[in-house]
Amino acid sequence: MANPLIIETPGRGLVDVTGRVRALVRSCRVDEGVAVVFLHHTSASLLIGENADPDVPVDTVGWFDRLVTDGDRHFTHTAEGPDDMSAHIRSILTGVSLSIPVRGGDLDLGTWQGIFVFEHRYRPHRRRVSVTVIAGVSG
Amino acid sequence: MANPLIIETPGRGLVDVTGRVRALVRSCRVDEGVAVVFLHHTSASLLIGENADPDVPVDTVGWFDRLVTDGDRHFTHTAEGPDDMSAHIRSILTGVSLSIPVRGGDLDLGTWQGIFVFEHRYRPHRRRVSVTVIAGVSG
Amino acid sequence: MANPLIIETPGRGLVDVTGRVRALVRSCRVDEGVAVVFLHHTSASLLIGENADPDVPVDTVGWFDRLVTDGDRHFTHTAEGPDDMSAHIRSILTGVSLSIPVRGGDLDLGTWQGIFVFEHRYRPHRRRVSVTVIAGVSG
Numbered sequence: 008m009a010n011p012l013i014i015e016t017p018g019r020g021l022v023d024v025t026g027r028v029r030a031l032v033r034s035c036r037v038d039e040g041v042a043v044v045f046l047h048h049t050s051a052s053l054l055i056g057e058n059a060d061p062d063v064p065v066d067t068v069g070w071f072d073r074l075v076t077d078g079d080r081h082f083t084h085t086a087e088g089p090d091d092m093s094a095h096i097r098s099i100l101t102g103v104s105l106s107i108p109v110r111g112g113d114l115d116l117g118t119w120q121g122i123f124v125f126e127h128r129y130r131p132h133r134r135r136v137s138v139t140v141i142a143g144v145s146g
Numbered sequence: 147m148a149n150p151l152i153i154e155t156p157g158r159g160l161v162d163v164t165g166r167v168r169a170l171v172r173s174c175r176v177d178e179g180v181a182v183v184f185l186h187h188t189s190a191s192l193l194i195g196e197n198a199d200p201d202v203p204v205d206t207v208g209w210f211d212r213l214v215t216d217g218d219r220h221f222t223h224t225a226e227g228p229d230d231m232s233a234h235i236r237s238i239l240t241g242v243s244l245s246i247p248v249r250g251g252d253l254d255l256g257t258w259q260g261i262f263v264f265e266h267r268y269r270p271h272r273r274r275v276s277v278t279v280i281a282g283v284s285g
Numbered sequence: 286m287a288n289p290l291i292i293e294t295p296g297r298g299l300v301d302v303t304g305r306v307r308a309l310v311r312s313c314r315v316d317e318g319v320a321v322v323f324l325h326h327t328s329a330s331l332l333i334g335e336n337a338d339p340d341v342p343v344d345t346v347g348w349f350d351r352l353v354t355d356g357d358r359h360f361t362h363t364a365e366g367p368d369d370m371s372a373h374i375r376s377i378l379t380g381v382s383l384s385i386p387v388r389g390g391d392l393d394l395g396t397w398q399g400i401f402v403f404e405h406r407y408r409p410h411r412r413r414v415s416v417t418v419i420a421g422v423s424g
Contacts, residue, residue, distance in 0.1 A: 010423045035422050041182045041278050043319045043384045043421070047395030049335040054238050057188040062223035066231050067238065069220055074213075074352075081347055084340035092344050099332050099345065103398075104384045106182045106243045108278045115276065117186030120242075137393065139319050139386050141421035143182070143280035144174050145149045180321045180417050193377050196327040201362035205370050206377065208359055213352075245321045245382045247417050254415065256325030259381075282321070282419035283313050284288045 011137035016051065016126035019090070021064040025121045028138055029114050035140040038112050044105045044122060047135040050094035051126050052101040058121030068125075071097050094127030101125055109140060150276035155190065155265035158229070160203040164260045167277055168253050174279040177251050183244045183261060186274040189233035190265050191240040197260030207264075210236050233266030240264055248279060289415035294329065294404035297368070299342040303399045306416055307392050313418040316390050322383045322400060325413040328372035329404050330379040336399030346403075349375050372405030379403055387418060 012027050032042045046053050057063040075096045078089030085092065105122065108115040116122075124134055151166050171181045185192050196202040214235045217228030224231065244261065247254040255261075263273055290305050310320045324331050335341040353374045356367030363370065383400065386393040394400075402412055 031423075037422070039278070040421075041280060043386065045384070045386050045393075047393075047398065049333070049395070049397050055188070055242050056238055057234050060223055063231065063234055066221045066223050067235060070214070070218070070235050073220070075348070079348070081351070082344045084338055084344050092341065095335050095341055096345060096348050099334055099379060101238060102241065102380065103333050106184070106245050106384050108182065108184050108276050115184075115186075117188070117274070119188050120186065135395070137386050137423065139317070139421045139423050141280050141319060141419050143179075143278045144176070145170075145276065145278050178417070180419060194327070194381050195377055196373050199362055202370065202373055205360045205362050206374060209353070209357070209374050212359070240377060241380065245323070245384050247321065247323050247415050254323075254325070256327070256413070258327050259325065280419050282318075282417045283315070284309075284415065284417050 011135040014124050014134045014136055016124060016132050016134060018129050018131050019126055020068055021123040021125055023121050024124055028122050031138040032109060032114050032140055033112060036112060037109055037140045037142050040109045040141045040143040042107045042109050042114060043139045045137050046103040049098050050128050051124060051134050052098040052103050053105050054101050054123050054125055055105060055120050056123055057119050059119055090129050097127045150274040153263050153273045153275055155263060155271050155273055157268050157270050158265055159207055160262040160264055162260050163263055167261050170277040171248060171253050171279055172251060175251060176248055176279045176281050179248045179280045179282040181246045181248050181253060182278045184276050185242040188237055189267050190263060190273050191237040191242050192244050193240045193262050193264055194244060194259050195262055196258050198258055229268045236266045289413040292402050292412045292414055294402060294410050294412055296407050296409050297404055298346055299401040299403055301399050302402055306400050309416040310387060310392050310418055311390060314390060315387055315418045315420050318387045318419045318421040320385045320387050320392060321417045323415050324381040327376055328406050329402060329412050330376040330381050331383050332379045332401050332403055333383060333398050334401055335397050337397055368407045375405045
């Protein structure tokens with residue numbers, strides 16, 4: 008399978024990538040270990056969040072919009088637009104790397120956990136997300 | 147040993163799980179590598195914090211209480227109570243996965259570092275925390 | 286090579302450690318897998334951020350200064366100075382562990398991604414940062 012994944016984002020918001028990451032993990036045929044999911048950018052990020060109610064992603068994006076103000080007057084890095092420096096800070100707060108256990112050759116997520124790319128820029132982007140699977144043992 | 151660990155939380159607050167994670171890591175008998183600790187929920191999280199002064203966890207919980215307001219009037223995901231959407235956001239901010247080096251068959255934490263489950267809901271919960279150990283090399 | 290790395294920080298701010306981490310990873314001669322970078326302290330942290338414009342680190346530090354107030358009157362853990370409890374919270378928000386893919390024996394970072402130690406204390410410190418490399422497969 009293609010790795011890294013190329014995730015097309017529609018602009019700011021959360022994109023559920025659980026299914027695509029899961030397919031890559033299964034194709035690795037590692038029974039037990041860890042999958043490391045990594046996003047190769049500084050103005051988007053990765054998170055594990057609730058996968059059931061579509062209101063949760065909306066509330067999440069809205070909360071970060073209020074926490075990290077676009078075009079904050081304190082910012083000096085402004086040449087790439089009002090959503091660029093705020094994007095870098097949101098990326099730092101949420102992170103670009105996830106380590107998820109693998110059991111029985113599949114992602115061992117909780118019932119309500121999904122994997123999301125968090126696009127922080129206003130415009131659509133193509134984001135590279137790579138998946139590496141490592142064999143390990145559980146105690 | 148039982149894996150995942152089942153952590154009984156007394157409601158919102160930090161629970162030190164360093165000893166239980168350490169025991170699981172030792173039982174894996176991997177001399178050098180990484181332990182991946184993962185919490186399988188979206189309204190609690192994991193963090194590495196100061197393990198000495200009991201005021202630090204209290205101040206940490208209080209700070210997050212002020213940052214992410216329970217029952218924020220902007221939230222639309224409200225059906226599960228005022229502490230649910232705020233819990234999801236706190237879980238995203240602090241994360242559900244930790245990767246910690248293993249040296250000499252044991253967790254290689256700093257002197258003041260402890261591993262904590264951060265329960266974000268008001269009520270007590272049973273939280274699943276799994277530990278996977280992977281062999282590796284240091285440079 | 287020496288592992289852990291000893292990073293001398295000049296007080297609060299970001300220190301780019303990408304080159305030193307990269308050299309350690311190369312010395313491990315693992316073709317494909319993951320590098321786990323870990324900081325063994327609770328008042329500094331690690332992050333992946335933009336590596337090009339020096340304004341970005343300045344704006345990042347300034348933003349965290351405004352988010353987590355030094356000497357916040359709500360803090361009870363105050364014996365070690367006004368920058369200590371705020372340092373613990375900033376460390377929790379940004380984290381002390383990074384998992385980064387390795388391809389072709391080298392760190393597989395995005396074009397604009399750098400690895401930074403985020404020193405949260407006012408005074409200079411010596412910070413231990415260890416690097417562990419694990420062999421793995423990509424899907």
